[in-house]
Structures are given as C-alpha cells and as structure tokens.
Amino acid sequence: MSRLPTGGQIDRTRKISFRFDGQYYKGHPGDTLASALLANGVRLMGRSFKYHRPRGVLTAGSEEPNALVELRTGGRQEPNTRATTVELFDGLQAHSQNAWPSLKFDALAINDRLSNFLTAGFYYKTFMWPAAFWEKLYEPIIRRAAGLGSITTKPDPDLYDKGFLHCDLLVIGAGPAGLAAALTAGRAGARVIVADEDFRMGGRLNAETFTLGAQSGADWTAQVVAELASLPNVRLLSRTTIFGAFDHGVYGAVERVSDHLLTPAPDKPRQILWRIYSKRALLCAGALERPIAFANNDRPGIMTASALRAYVNRWAASPAETVAVFTNNDDGHRTASDLLAAGVKVAAVIDTREDAPALQGAEVLAGAQVTDTAGRLGLKSVTVRLANGKSRKLDVGALGVAGGWNPNVALTCHQRGRPVWNNAIAAFVPGAELPQGMAVAGAAQGHFSTHAALHGGADSARRILADIGISAAAPDLPQAEDAPVNITPFWHVGGTKRAWLDFQNDVTVKDVKLAHQENFRSVEHLKRYTTLGMATDQGKTSNMGGLAVMAELTGKSIEATGTTIFRPPYTPVSMGALAGRSTGRDFKPTRLTPSHKWATEQGAVFVEVGMWLRAQWFPRAGEKTWRESVDREVLATRASVGVCDVTTLGKIDVQGRDAAAFLNRIYCNGFAKLAVGRVRYGLMLREDGIAMDDGTAARLAEDHFVVTTTTANAVPVYRHMEFARQCLWPDMDVQLISTTEAWAQFAVAGPNARKLLQKIVDPEFDISNDAFPFMACGEITVCGGLRARLFRISFSGELAYEIAVPTRYGDALIRRLMQAGEEFDVTPYGTEALGVMRIEKGHAAGNELNGQTTARDLGMGRMVSDKKDSIGAVLSRREGLNQPDGLRLVGFKPKNPKARVLAGAHLLEIGADMTAANDLGYVTSACYSPCLKSFIAIGFLKAGDERMGDVLRAASPLTGDDTEVEIVSAHFIDPEGERLRA
Amino acid sequence: MIINHPLLGPCDAQEFTYKGDARLIDRPDGMADGADAAFYNYAYLRDNPAGQHRELWFHEQGDRSWLVVTRNTVTHEITQVELARDVARKSGRSA
C-alpha cells in the first residue's frame, strides 16, 4: 500500500527525492524517513542485532528499537539513526545496516537458525576459555556478526556548538500538557523554554483525530505555538531533545539545528548542545505504547497500534491495505476506528479481553490472542487463537499491537528516582523522588486523556510558578476527550516459539525464562544477563514486558518485582555535540608567548607545554637534525650569550605587611630575612612532606614580592597560596594576584649577558657585578625609559639575568636584544637547549619534582627549616621519608659517551636481574651534553650520595636500552657556581 | 551542581575546583608539641561520609573565594555555603 489519498500533515504540493539502499523514492515535506518509506510500500528497514532478523518500524518516535539506518555518506555518515525521527530532506541518503550482502538476503541470518545456541548468557558461557582468545579471536568475530551500524573513519566536516540558557520554567515536551503549561507560564510573564524532540510541536495531537473544542489537534497546536512564539519571554526549541536531568535544575539538551538539511549553511552548526539552568522543570514527555510478546512478533509490518495510527493520521501512510489490531485495552480500538475512517481495511480487532467492547466497521475477536505470524520479509498473515480455542488465520500486511501505555518516566530517573507501580493504569508512574525542581504532568504522570493532559499541564504550571513567586492565571482550555483507561494487563502469549521483548538486543521471552531458571531473577540481574533494555533505546518499549514475564515466573507482583531505572542520555547524543566548537586546533585554548611572532619569523619549531606554545629550537640553514640546532644553541650560550623567552613561568604578585611571614610558611626555607632587592630560591612542600613546586621569590619592597612558579604548576600554586591565605591564616595581611600574563620575561644567559644588557638598560641603573650581584633584583628602565624588572638568576648555570617588560613590548624587546647582541653573536635558544643546560647544571625541574620526591631526595634536605612552621615541614621529617637508603638526586655518565641514557630507565647493579626487587632508582632527565660531548642524565638512586664513582646499569625493558653508567655529581658544569657569580 | 555563592549567588559547580574535607582548615601548629601525630591525623585521617559533608570548594573561575559547602554526597543537596575565611576565623584561626 502507499500514501493515502488525503489527510496527513505533509505538504503534498512539494515532492522530496531520497534514496534508501540505493533506490530512489519520493516523499513530502513533513515526512520522516520511516513514514516516507512506508508510503512507498517499504516495510523492511533493517536487520536485527543478533539474529539478523528482518525488521521494520515498531514505533513512530524516538523510542524506536528496530528501524536503525546509516544516514548520509562520507564524513557525515551517521550510524544507528532512527528512521522514525529522521526528518525527510531532499537528497537524503540512507542505508540499512547489519546486513550483508543485502537487506533482503543477509548471510548472517544463519544466526537465526542457530538461535537455540545464542540464548542469554551465550557469550559468557561459550567464550570463557582460553582467556587469551577473547581479545584476539572471539570478540572481533562477535563484533562483526552482532552489530549495529558502522561509523565513518573520515573527519566530520560539520560544526557543532554549545550554549547556555536560563529560565524560570523548562517545559519538556510540547504535547497537550506541555503546551497548556507553556501557555499558562508564558502569559504570566515567566521565562519559559519549551523543548520538543519532534520537528513539529504538538506531540500526540499531531497523530490523533479527536478535536480540541472545534479545532483539530493540529490546528489548536498551531494556534498555541503561534501565540507562544509571539511572547518575548518564551523560547521554543523544536528538534531539541532534553537528554539528561542533572543536579539542581541543570538540563542537557541537543538542538538539531541542521540535521534536516542536506548540509548545514556555511558557518552554521549542525547541532547545539545546550546547558539549561532552570528554576523549575515540568516533564510533559507523554507516554510510550508497549507491545505484547507473541511468537514471531518482530516481522516488518508489526508495530505498536499507536504507531500504526500515527502513520495513517499524521503522515497519511498506511503500511498495508488490510491490517489487524491486537490489543488488551480500549486504546487499540481507537487505532482500528481511525484506520477505518482513513479507508484502511481492518480485518479484525483481536482483543485479549473476554468482555471487549464492540466496534463499528470491524469484527472484534474478544478473548482472542495472536499465536503466530508469517511472512519472511514482511507480515503476510497472523494466526489467531479464538476464545473458543479454534484457530483463525488473517491475511494482513500490518498488525497494530496495543499492550497499554507506559508513562515516559526516563528523565524522572536521572537522579535515581524510582517509578512506582499504578494498578489502575497497569504501568509505572513517576515516584515521589524527582530531580530537584521537577514536576510531571499529563501522560508522563499517568494521566492519559487529552482533557487530563491539558488541565494537568496548566495546573502544574500555576503551582510551580506560585512556588517561585510568579502568579499565573488559568488559561481557557478547550473541551477535549476524557476517555478512561480500560485495560486488562496482558504481557505475552504462551507458546514455544520465540516471542520478542527487546527488539534491539534480540531478547525473547525464552531468554527471560532462562535467566529465571539460572537464578538471575532480580530486575538488575535480568537486565545484565539477558541484555534486556541495554541497547541504545534503553528498553523504552521492552523493559516493562521483560519484568512482567519475570514477575509471572517468580509468582510475584510487578510492584514487588520492581523496575530498573533510566540514565542519561534519553536518546543517544553525538560525540560532535559533546565536543562543540572545541575540536582540532581549537580543542583547547593556546597560549602564545610575547615573542611568538618573532620566533615564527625565525622559523622556530614550537612545542606544546601545557597550553603554551614555546619555541623548542631555532633551526638554521644546513642543520639536518634537531640535535645540531640544540647543540649549537647550548654551546653558543655558554660561549657568549643566549636569549630565551621564559614568560611562561608563573608569576604571582605577593603584597602586604605580612607578605614575608606568609612566604615563610609557604616555602620550606626561610624568607623572613630576605633583603629588599634580593631574590631567593624557594622550595614548596605539600603538607605530606613531598616537594610540590619550586621557583624564586624576589623582594621588590618590604611588603612586595614577586614569586615565580614552574610553568606547569602556576595555577595549582596560586590556588594553594589562596587556600593558605584564606583558610589557614585568614588574618595575615597579604594580597595575591597572578601577573604571569602581564610581563614578557626573557632569560639572557652567558658570559656576555651583562655586556648585552648594559646596552639596553638605561645608564642610571648600575648592573655591574658589584652593584647588581648574583640573586639581585630591581625595578629599572630600558631603552630610554620603559619600566622593566631585572632579576639576576640563572637556570643555565651561566652568568644570567631575567628581564621583564610589559607584555605589549615583549616583541620589541626580543628584537632589540637580538639587534644589540649582534656583536656578541647572540643566539636565541628554545626549551630543548634550556633543558640541556639545566641538566648540565643539575637543576631539578618537573621530572624531578614528580610528586614522589622530598627535599631530602632532591639534595635540599637541609633547606627545610625547623626554626619555623611551614607547610609540609613536620611530615617531611617523618621516619619513612628519612631512611638511610632513601633516594638521592645524582648524575649519570655512560661509560660509553655515545651510548644514550633514557629518562625512565631504572637502575640496577651490574649482573642483577631486571626485577622490581633489584630496582635501585630511576633516571628522571637525560640529554646529550654538547659541552661534555657525552650523554648525561640525572635521577634518583638509593643512597646515591654514597655511591659516587660506582657503575650501574640504566635499563629500560620498554625500549631495550641497557647502558652502563657511572654515578657522578648531578652538577656536571661549574659545580662551584663561579660562572653565575662572575 | 549549583553552588549558591554567598556573594555572587547561584554559580555552576563547573567554575569551582574541589579540594575536600573542610577540616583541612584546622591545620595544626607545626611548632607545637605532638605536631607529628597532629599532622598525621590532619594529612591522612578524614571521614568520607555518605551523607552530609562539609567541603572546600575554590571559585577558581570566579572571585577566587574559598568556600565551605555543606553538601549531601548522596543526593548532592547543598544546605549551606560559607566563605571559608569566615569559617576559619570563627574556628579561631587568625594569622
């Protein structure tokens, strides 16, 4: 069958062309892929997960377990897209999935014949041994056989965005309850957001034939939506799924801005991930119809009765010329009468109830059950066992199954709320514990009539708003149907053939029986053992049936059996939406140094250091390897002068009368007596006695210090200092602020460093060795009056300074230093040369301050003052950290200078087995030293200070390196410190 | 989660950095007798209740205030938010 001649909310004046499995079809604006396929006579849309059974649509909404397709091609290919929610667009391409070579002939349908072996727990039982086979053999085979769609390996060409919204009231779902609530709140002036996953607001009103007042449901919806759209305080978000209810009124939503287009408009996102801050939320998510399990109930053409009715009413698409309805409640009869009215033949209404009401225009088989079906790729007939025990076969192409409605409680469970059983409607309804600020109205609350939904929505909105101080008037609501729920629960037809409960994960009644037999009886065990409800639809159509069967088997009530709960996301969320704009190069922000532009012009190679991009080395013409460049930079610096951008070090301005006393507690060594105009190295400990960070503190005035931190720890150290200031010593007069970004800072190092600086430092400032000795600091001016700070500190071991100017002048200063330094062959150096020089000098850095080492390990044990209370001092003195065979920082020189030593290598006695028991320590930093013409390294060795001159192995089972190294002092260059004092 | 900052009003917990038990405010005196044992308790012995808990949160992306947040670790209900500095002073800490 195909499109009905009239009706439906589709634009028949326009035709849309689309392809499914390569075949061209036509649809109309307003269609979904599912409705358009049905209108084209296509019932077969996919193959099932495990048994590769032919499948069609089960539903007409986002709860769809069966009709999953791969949408689009190339980088935009998207697997597991529900055909029932895909809005049709011109040029749409979809492919069936989990079928090979074709949907109609699927080789792996053999699994269906093997179903006796593929029952619940099959994988657990069969693929146990040998364990090693699991990863390499079993899992790949199973993954290939059992599966859903495949993802593209190409990059997604589209943009995604993120955003934040705020409201008084978030209305989730724009059916009759949601619209009535939104109208009530919107007219009262409240800030309202209405989110609906459909592209057309109205919910079931779009799929039903009954009227609201004198209007059709669709017309009433259109009128209300138009009014809401005119209110500036109301925001309508269609095509938007609220996928999670998070703490304290925060909701996650995905707006599918461009999914209904072939490609998004330029620069426009495909989807937006919204984080919605709501004071209150009203869940009006409606209800989902559940199927009844019976033999072979999964053939294409068998669907929920409400879906059958929706396809006919909303999309004027009937899956077949002759249909039947299988029901346990009055609502199934509504489907039959709607279809009759639309001109579809109804062979019979099979009603499990003995007292089923009669229906005009169709035969009602009261007390009857569907016992089997036929039709390989689509339903051809159903076999009915009549009340009198006789069997009758009905030739139908579609069967609507009405097992009753489940309130759509998913979001009420996201904060672990448990739904409770309501006998009157034979369904679980939201429990008392809802996410903070959430209320539920309409069918989601178990109030199934349109009248109840309208009034429930409006009343709830008024109540909620009163709660937050907004008074709202009751809107004039139209007359609407108020039919009672008339249901006699019926879950599955007995028999020996397979009857499906969970269509997406291929779980049958038999599987539940097996779980029961093997004592996996609690709902949580049932779920995990059979995988019931664990597919991407989270069992929206299947959980209820599964636990009802289990209840029957255990002889308990459904109430006593209980239910599993739902978790976010309500429907799958694409990774792109979660990533938002932060992809590729923009995955995280980049921090650029003040000399970045200049360094780029020099052809520098950059390295990521946290968020910073730093110059790693500056290659020159003819240099073939990075080592050539780095060796040159080191040698040139040590021979004359080099310049390096060190802006990335954290800088914290510490001021106040108690600034010195404060630093005295932050650092393990003393700061109280540091003179103005001097700098001191400081080591910070964590309270457990482990080294945290190191740096320098420069005293610019009695009450003013500038503290530096390592690049990596700038943020944690600032946080730590604020903790100490606010929480530990709240009455110290000390103020902190980060100034890392404010100053461009360059290290100028090498024997000619002073001569170079003297060319730019203004003449009134004397920086001679006498006037400005090692560890001096001061505020100066450069280049004719620019304010600057000068620190005589050295990381390289050379005569060195760090000079800082306001960041905007950093670019000009590096250019000036290069220009002024021409006569000294000044060399810019990058982080590699910086690293080499600090290893040569034996300075600890992040590799040594690795969160496991103490001041004592670092050779700075004597720095920890016992004359004062400082953070970490007490616990640094405990026995465990002060063993005679504790680790010590030492240097390593390979016996063969050309043999490399690797950071991470472990130290062993010559001849000892490479076992943890024989481990004597490890190498933390290693490099080639162009000055010593040898590889060198530093690291931690047990009782290392007593082993100078010994030879050990530095071995790495990871790389296979195994080098004999001599234990030496960590200070390879100028151990007496003569150069830096020169 | 939303933390109702005493100065700024409701703020998203994403703006904060979590530290842990608010008893970290009660740092012992490192120069006092018995400091070893006191610091051992301070650094290592803390409750981890399933239920109401007083915790330190730092408004790192906000006004840089340390807060003491009383939160139910099971339900995430937040019943009290104070400036940690005030809490510290109230508990007798000064300079």
Add this chain to the structure above:
Amino acid sequence: MHDLAPLTALAGTTPVQDSIGPVTITEAPDWALASVAARLGQEKACSTALASVLGADIPGVAAHTQGPAMSAFWTGPHIWIVEAPYDSHEDLAAMLSAKLGECASVTEQSDAWVRFDVTGDGIERLFERLCNLDLAKLGQGAARRSVIEHLGCYVIRGTEGIHVYGPRSSAQSLHHALTSAARAVF
C-alpha cells in the same frame, strides 16, 4: 621616552575589528589596568580612597562603576580592577599606589589581559553560546567573571555593549571563540 613599539594582544600594530551580522567585535588595547586590593583592616579606608580617586562609588559585588576619568570593576572580596585610557595613564599602577598609600596593594595588570568590545543588536544571543552568564539579568554596570572557551574572562556590561577581558596570551583563542560563535549565530 623609550623607543620600543608595542604590539596588540593579537600581535598586530593596530587593533583587529570584525563585523559579523549585526555585531562588531573590536580588540581594545588602549586601556591601562591595575588591580587594587585592600590591605587587611584597611578595607574601609581603601574603599574611601579608591572612591575618591575614581570620582565615583566603588563598585559593589560583581559591579562596574564609571568615574570621570577612570572606571573600576569588582573581581573579588575587597579587590577591584581599575581601568583608564592607556595613553594618559600608562603609569596607572604607580599613580594609584601613590594615591592609595598604605591602605591598598596595587599591581599593574595592563598587559595581563586582552580586551574585546562587543557591540550590536543581539549580543545576548551571541553570549549565550559563549558563557553561562544569564545575560537577561546582567544589566548595565554588571561585571562577572565567567568561562569562555575554557578561559577565565571578565564579562562587563557597559553602556554600549559588552567588554570581555580574557588572558592576553590566549587572545587568539578567545578571538576565535568570539568570531566563530558570532558566525554560528548570525
């Protein structure tokens, strides 16, 4: 007078300006900034002194106030950032330090930040894609710290739009966030 030429945070010699749909995003390098933190026990004295320097009330929590020559915004308890035109106030920190004396700690912040001025109709729609602030409640004179694209930024509602201060070293990332969001919205 020194002879070093400054660069803007976006590494240009002139500020970058982008017009996207109805909004204009302009790099604003011409502001001198200094933080003023009250010394312990001097909170009142500092507030009074700062108000007199500003020629306006000191800003309350999360607020910005405008004086005749300078303006200021609140960044934390008893700490503010003072703004003044760079050309006339390059020495802002030194000047404030001299005027406020012992009651405050002053720190130069001019080059710690990149500032973008965002103007035009519909900037609320732009900022809802950028940060979690409720723009509807962020009236003129509001100043809040927030996170834009992982960066801690100050968002200030001025008379003619919104001023965003972000970390200067990430100026390019912040600029990319502002402009790409604008193109996505408009």
